[in-house]
Amino acid sequence: xxxxxxxxxxxxxxxxxxxxxxxxxxxxxxxxxxxxxxxxxxxxxxxxxxxxxxxxxxxxxxxxxxxxxxxxxxxxxxxxxxxxxxxxxxxxxxxxxxxxxxxxxxxxxxxxxxxxxxxxxxxxxxxxxxxxxxxxxxxxxxxxxxxxxxxxxxxxxxxxxxxxxxxxxxxxxxxxxxxxxxxxxxxxxxxxxxxxxxxxxxxxxxxxxxxxxxxxxxxxxxxxxxxxxxxxxxxxxxxxxxxxxxxxxxxxxxxxxxxxxxxxxxxxxxxxxxxxxxxxxxxxxxxxxxxxxxxxxxxxxxxxxxxxxxxxxxxxxxxxxxxxxxxxxxxxxxxxxxxxxxxxxxxxxxxxxxxxxxxxxxxxxxxxxxxxxxxxxxx
Ligand code: CAA
Numbered sequence: 345x346x347x348x349x350x351x352x353x354x355x356x357x358x359x360x361x362x363x364x365x366x367x368x369x370x371x372x373x374x375x376x377x378x379x380x381x382x383x384x385x386x387x388x389x390x391x392x393x394x395x396x397x398x399x400x401x402x403x404x405x406x407x408x409x410x411x412x413x414x415x416x417x418x419x420x421x422x423x424x425x426x427x428x429x430x431x432x433x434x435x436x437x438x439x440x441x442x443x444x445x446x447x448x449x450x451x452x453x454x455x456x457x458x459x460x461x462x463x464x465x466x467x468x469x470x471x472x473x474x475x476x477x478x479x480x481x482x483x484x485x486x487x488x489x490x491x492x493x494x495x496x497x498x499x500x501x502x503x504x505x506x507x508x509x510x511x512x513x514x515x516x517x518x519x520x521x522x523x524x525x526x527x528x529x530x531x532x533x534x535x536x537x538x539x540x541x542x543x544x545x546x547x548x549x550x551x552x553x554x555x556x557x558x559x560x561x562x563x564x565x566x567x568x569x570x571x572x573x574x575x576x577x578x579x580x581x582x583x584x585x586x587x588x589x590x591x592x593x594x595x596x597x598x599x600x601x602x603x604x605x606x607x608x609x610x611x612x613x614x615x616x617x618x619x620x621x622x623x624x625x626x627x628x629x630x631x632x633x634x635x636x637x638x639x640x641x642x643x644x645x646x647x648x649x650x651x652x653x654x655x656x657x658x659x660x661x662x663x664x665x666x667x668x669x670x671x672x673x674x675x676x677x678x679x680x681x682x683x684x685x686x687x688x689x690x691x692x693x694x695x696x697x698x699x700x701x702x703x704x705x706x707x708x709x710x711x712x713x714x715x716x717x718x719x720x721x722x723x
Contacts, residue, residue: 357414364422375549389460403455413591413646420595424698425549427592432501435585437464440510444569465506467497478521484513493560503553504538507531512574524574528566535560546697583656587645590662593670593702594642597635600695604677631673638666657719664712667702674699
């Protein structure tokens with residue numbers, strides 16, 4: 345396994361690192377107050393980050409998958425909000441159209457998504473279909489050359505801000521998950537109703553909304569793939585999307601470790617820095633080891649994907665471990681900071697609030713174990 349980055353990847357990493365420090369860090373407070381980082385995303389579009397892996401002929405930067413993961417990782421060290429927005433936009437908002445769209449759909453949507461003019465979203469989860477994604481109830485009924493979609497979705501990241509939604513709905517209720525189809529829905533479509541924006545524990549600058557479809561008429565040209573292929577489209581893109589969330593988790597964990605280490609070197613108690621006291625030193629050692637292990641899993645999965653090899657199991661392992669590491673490292677960082685860590689004067693409490701959801705979205709940790717276990721039985 346080669347975990348050495350290429351010259352090109354290193355240049356990209358440095359560019360994203362500078363951008364995150366100079367442009368995103370000063371915006372954190374506004375995001376904490378709930379502002380969606382529109383102007384940051386516009387600048388990311390100019391830098392080619394919104395279409396980082398999209399092919400050049402569709403307006404993308406045509407970079408390899410590992411470069412994309414490096415970008416999510418670097419952005420998330422500064423802002424997990426910007427990390428998740430880019431991850432959802434790319435992995436499950438744009439990629440389904442690149443991989444499953446026909447030529448017209450690709451030409452119509454991908455250049456705008458890749459430039460950042462459009463933002464993408466992915467609409468799978470419903471009030472009664474979360475982990476059991478195959479049991480969704482939204483219905484798409486054929487009516488001449490259109491489909492009429494009715495139903496509701498919850499926890500839609502980028503919802504309300506996105507211009508293009510990849511929507512999953514049942515076209516044949518007798519076929520279970522083989523009766524689900526995918527549709528490309530534009531934001532101004534009549535019948536697409538943007539509902540409540542959830543007030544979350546963390547990721548305050550991101551949007552997580554409820555959507556309702558009321559007799560939403562979608563032309564058949566916007567059916568993505570064939571009828572009945574929707575569940576496979578969702579699963580295939582989630583396989584890869586999970587590496588993005590794993591990279592986001594890694595970024596949070598690295599930020600928490602760095603903050604805790606710096607603080608522990610400066611904070612003096614009992615006549616020496618707390619980092620030199622074994623209770624804290626061992627804590628930092630365990631945190632650093634878990635972060636390093638996460639990094640290996642994340643970039644191992646990314647490299648497999650870059651080489652076009654199957655990576656579903658490795659993606660789930662990376663997400664399972666890196667998300668756990670993000671939560672545990674953030675909690676331990678708060679402990680290292682003591683009373684100060686529990687205040688908003690330091691970023692470690694934000695790292696914890698932002699980390700927790702990485703064990704939940706794009707498949708809970710329990711679902712990752714289920715996926716890993718299935719691969720162990722069948723591969
Ligand atoms: N790739 C392609 N096809 C796949 C697949 C994959 N990874 N996994 C399953 N399939 C196919 C199977 O081959 C099978 O096809 P056939 O019927 O032709 O045999 C079909 O899909 C059904 O497979 P299963 O019986 O294994 O499916 P299941 O109902 O047991 O569910 C599951 C599997 C893994 C639990 C799935 O439901 C799942 O991933 N659940 C979690 C949902 C999830 O991750 N939601 C995240 C929402 S998006 C989000 O969070 C974004 C955000 O905001 C950040």
